[in-house]
Amino acid sequence: MLDFPRWKIWLIVTSLVVGVLLAVPTFFPERVFDRLPGFMQMKVNLGLDLSGGSHILLEANPADVAKQRLENMEEQVRTELRRGDPKITIGDISRRDGKLSFMIRDPSQVDAAVERIRPLTQGAGLTGQRDFNVEVVDSTTVVLTPTKAGVDAALNQAMDVAKEVIDRRINEMGTREPTILRQGSNRIVVQVPGLQDPAELKNLLGQTAKLEFKLVDTSANPSEVAQGRAPVGSEILPYPDNPSGVPYIAVKRQVMVSGEELTDAQQSFDQQNNQPIVNIRFNGAGGRKFGRVTSENVNRPFAIILDGEVLSAPNINEPILGGSAQISGNFTVKSADQLAIALRSGKLPVALTVVEERTVGPDLGADSIRSGVIACAIATAAVLI
Structure with a gap:
């Protein structure tokens, strides 16, 4: 014994x-x-094959990344040539055929302008190849052409950042063990076990959440705005809830404050009409900037822009110095909550389009689990016998 x-x-x-x-x-x-x-x-936590759930395939358009790079480079060129000593005066910057071009007013400053611009075209990847090639044509016209290495590096970086933002957004939902994988150069696969309705997930991930505050151009002629014509230095943006009835509005191109300077965003309710809103709080620099802008522009309308569409354009009645503000619009409680999650998680560097979505049922997984349990029971009985 x-x-x-x-x-x-x-x-x-x-x-x-x-x-x-x-x-x-x-x-x-x-x-x-x-x-x-x-x-x-x-x-x-059971995987998608065992518990069922939602499967979504997201895709970025490389052309959007290239366009954003050109816009960023245009702003950098303007700033660099304006702040240098001596100041270099240029004509309008043209964005055509995927290139930037502009004319130097003083031919004697062409070489100096090129020397100032070259550091902005920093090397891409391990090869050290530049993001843009810089050349001078017709003696006074500078042309910046994106390189393939620069475009590929920008797309790769944008997709890496997008993957991180998606991960933060899904975690904010309280969802457990999502699978987020890159597929190819411009696609991301998202699988969330246990989530049977992909609509909420699709709405959350399809939002770029690019938040901007810009001054409304009150000098714009309403009839020209309706025809899509904006004054120099301004742009026309859609404004579906415009009280005037015209679904567009002219705003200044300059971004006064951006969503990148937020520290928090929470869904709440307007104390006056009990409508859903989103309360936001800026970081120190953003709060000071917001306070300065509202102090200098009392009695002027201030546009709140989300993903290129104006949500509202309230009038600045007094300086807002507390470092916080609220976003109002035609929100439901759910849409306001989704916007708050998106703002807290950060904006996507590029818009993502849902190219495939499907709900995976747990039937196959249940059969596998049942078969496994039966096999374990038979094996245990065989050992005991």
């Missing part, structure tokens, strides 16, 4: 009890699981 020491028996029994306590919660429904003690709130 085998004789086991008492301590070994207790060790085996204790190990079995602890193992059962940690394993059993996996099979509890959510309403029971949430009431368990903290040390028992651990479970094995």
